[in-house]
Amino acid sequence: VTNDSKYLHRSEDVSTMIISMRSNSFFKTSSKNDNVDIKTQAIASFALLKYGNDSYKQIALSVLNATIDEYLNDGYNQSGRYYAIDNAMMAFATAEAYEVTEDESFKNVSERTAKFLFNMSIIFYGTFICVAPFVEKNETGFFASDYNTTMLDQIWSYIALMKTADITGNSSYKDNALWISDAMLIFWDFNNGGFTDGFTDGFTSVNKTFEPNALTVIIFETPVTISLENFYSGVSVVLPKSIYASSANPFVSSRCYCVSNFTINANKVMSNKTVFGALSKISFYNVSYGDAFCFKENEEINLYFDSVTGKYFFLPTNLTKGINRFQSWVTLPIYFLNMSITHDAIIVNFGRYEPAFVNYTELFLESNVTVTGVSVDGESIYFSASLEEGYIKISINETIKYNNTRVIINYSDNEKPRIDDVRFTSNGEEISEIVPYKEIWVECNAEDNNIVETVVLFYNNGSGWRSKNMIPTGDGYRAYLGAFDRDVEVYINATDLSGNTCQSQIYILKVKKEQPANYLVFYVLLMLLLIAAVIVLILRKVPK
Structure with missing residues (x-):
C-alpha cells in the first residue's frame, strides 16, 4: 500500500x-x-x-x-x-x-x-x-x-x-x-x-x-447494524366495573402487548436464515421462547429462538442492502396492578419490570359514563373516547413512560340505577302475604351504568319507617325483613357511586286471614245437629 x-x-x-x-x-x-x-x-x-x-x-x-x-x-x-x-x-x-x-x-x-x-x-x-x-x-x-x-x-x-x-x-x-x-x-x-x-x-x-x-x-465490514426506536406502540387494558379489580381478579383483562419498531442496515444482500443478536435488543427484556413475531412490510415473519439460551434468534427472511424495516410484537414489560373507583374518577395503577415508553395506549371501560379528562402521573393528556362492543374505548396517542404509573380517568354520570324483580320469600318460597310470625326476606335486582354503591330496604309495620342495607349476593341483593303479625309497607332505594338515586314502588304485604280447619267445621255442624235434636225431643215431651 x-x-x-x-x-x-x-x-x-x-x-x-x-x-x-x-x-x-x-x-x-x-x-x-x-x-x-x-x-x-x-x-x-x-x-x-x-x-x-x-x-x-x-x-x-x-x-x-x-x-x-x-x-x-x-x-x-x-x-x-x-x-x-x-x-x-x-x-x-x-x-x-x-x-x-x-x-x-x-x-x-x-x-x-x-x-x-x-x-x-x-x-x-x-x-x-x-x-x-x-x-x-x-x-x-x-x-x-x-x-x-x-x-x-x-x-x-x-x-x-x-x-x-x-x-x-x-x-x-x-x-x-x-x-x-x-x-x-x-x-x-x-x-x-x-x-x-x-x-x-x-x-x-x-x-x-x-x-x-x-x-x-x-x-467484510460489520454485517448489520440494528437501530431500535426507544418506545413501544401499544398497550391495551380492559377495566371492569368493580372496585375490587386487581391483577388476581379473573375479570380483569390486561393485554399488555407491544409493537417494537426497529431497522436493520445491511451492507450486503443477506438471504435465508438471517441471525439477529440478543433478544433483549429487539424486545427490551427477555420473553418466553416464541412469544414474539415480526412484520416486514406487512408480511408476518416468525422468529426462531435458540432453544438453549433463549438470547438469540433468526428470521427466515431476506435482507436487502441498506435499510430494512421491521416490527416486533412482544410482551410489554409492564403489568396491570390494581384500580379503584371514586364518585368522579377511575384510578388505574400499573407496575413495571423495567421502565417502558409506549406511544399508544387503549383503556376499555365497562362503565358507560361520560369521560371528561385523563391524566398520567398528575399531568393531563389528550385522549379520544368512543363506544366499542359495549365498552368505552379511551385512546391515548401521547407517549407515556410506564414506570409504576398512575392513570386517572375523570368522568361524570347522571344516569340513575334501575331496580326490578322485587321478591318476598319465606322458607325459600316466594310469598305475597304475611303469615303471622313467619320470617320474611326481601330480594331484588339493581343495576347501573357504572357501579351500584348501596341498596337500602325501607319498611313500616305501623311503628314508623325503618331501613336496612341489602347485601349483594352476586346475582342481586337480599335483606332480612322480619316476622310480623300485621301489614307491612316496603320500598327499596338504590344509589350509584355518583350519588344518583332510584326508588322502587311501595309494596304492601298484608297479613293472611286464617281459615278454620275442616275438622272444626265438622264438629260445629255435629254440635248444631245434636242441639237441634235435643230441642225437638224437648218440644215433643211438653204437654199440649
Whole structure:
C-alpha cells in the first residue's frame, strides 16, 4: 500500500524466521516449541507462497505436500480429531498453492477439503447453522460432534469456501460460505460491537480477541447494524366495573402487548436464515421462547429462538442492502396492578419490570359514563373516547413512560340505577302475604351504568319507617325483613357511586286471614245437629 521498502524488509525478515523454524519437513509451532500442528503448516506455507522468494515458495510447497501425506484422509485430522479450523486453513493454503503453481493436484485437494469441511457442518443447538470445531470417529465409525465452536472456526471456514469458489468457479462454495457468514452473527456483540471468542464455557464467554475481529475487517465490514426506536406502540387494558379489580381478579383483562419498531442496515444482500443478536435488543427484556413475531412490510415473519439460551434468534427472511424495516410484537414489560373507583374518577395503577415508553395506549371501560379528562402521573393528556362492543374505548396517542404509573380517568354520570324483580320469600318460597310470625326476606335486582354503591330496604309495620342495607349476593341483593303479625309497607332505594338515586314502588304485604280447619267445621255442624235434636225431643215431651 505504501511502497515503503521497510515493510518489504520486515516481511523478508519474518520469512527468514519462519524458514528457520522448519524441521523434519514441518514448521514448529514456535521457536521454543517443537510441537507440530496443521494450522501452523497451513498459515506459514501460505505466507511464504504469498510473499516469500522462489526458494521459500518451494519450501512452502514441500511443507504442504508433507502435511497432505501425513494428515489427510477423509479430511485433515490430528490424533483422530478433525478440526474445522485445520481443514479450513489447509483448503485455503492449497488453493493458494494452485494459484501459484497451477498444479491440479493442489486444486483437487483444496476442493476435496472444502467439501469435507462443509459436509461436516452441523445445525448448532437446533437453531444456528455453524461448523463444529472438530469431530472424532467413535466405535461405530460415525462422527460424534463437538459443539465447542468459536468465531475462528466460522471465519476460516468462510475464507476457505470463498477461496475454493475462486479457483474452481463453482458458485455452490460461495453460497455455502455466505450461509456460514450469516451464522457468524451469533458471535457479534450487538450492544458494544465486535466479535467474541465464542461460547466455550456454557454461553457465558464475552471476551474479545483481536484475531476474529481483524479477520472480519479483512473479509467484510460489520454485517448489520440494528437501530431500535426507544418506545413501544401499544398497550391495551380492559377495566371492569368493580372496585375490587386487581391483577388476581379473573375479570380483569390486561393485554399488555407491544409493537417494537426497529431497522436493520445491511451492507450486503443477506438471504435465508438471517441471525439477529440478543433478544433483549429487539424486545427490551427477555420473553418466553416464541412469544414474539415480526412484520416486514406487512408480511408476518416468525422468529426462531435458540432453544438453549433463549438470547438469540433468526428470521427466515431476506435482507436487502441498506435499510430494512421491521416490527416486533412482544410482551410489554409492564403489568396491570390494581384500580379503584371514586364518585368522579377511575384510578388505574400499573407496575413495571423495567421502565417502558409506549406511544399508544387503549383503556376499555365497562362503565358507560361520560369521560371528561385523563391524566398520567398528575399531568393531563389528550385522549379520544368512543363506544366499542359495549365498552368505552379511551385512546391515548401521547407517549407515556410506564414506570409504576398512575392513570386517572375523570368522568361524570347522571344516569340513575334501575331496580326490578322485587321478591318476598319465606322458607325459600316466594310469598305475597304475611303469615303471622313467619320470617320474611326481601330480594331484588339493581343495576347501573357504572357501579351500584348501596341498596337500602325501607319498611313500616305501623311503628314508623325503618331501613336496612341489602347485601349483594352476586346475582342481586337480599335483606332480612322480619316476622310480623300485621301489614307491612316496603320500598327499596338504590344509589350509584355518583350519588344518583332510584326508588322502587311501595309494596304492601298484608297479613293472611286464617281459615278454620275442616275438622272444626265438622264438629260445629255435629254440635248444631245434636242441639237441634235435643230441642225437638224437648218440644215433643211438653204437654199440649
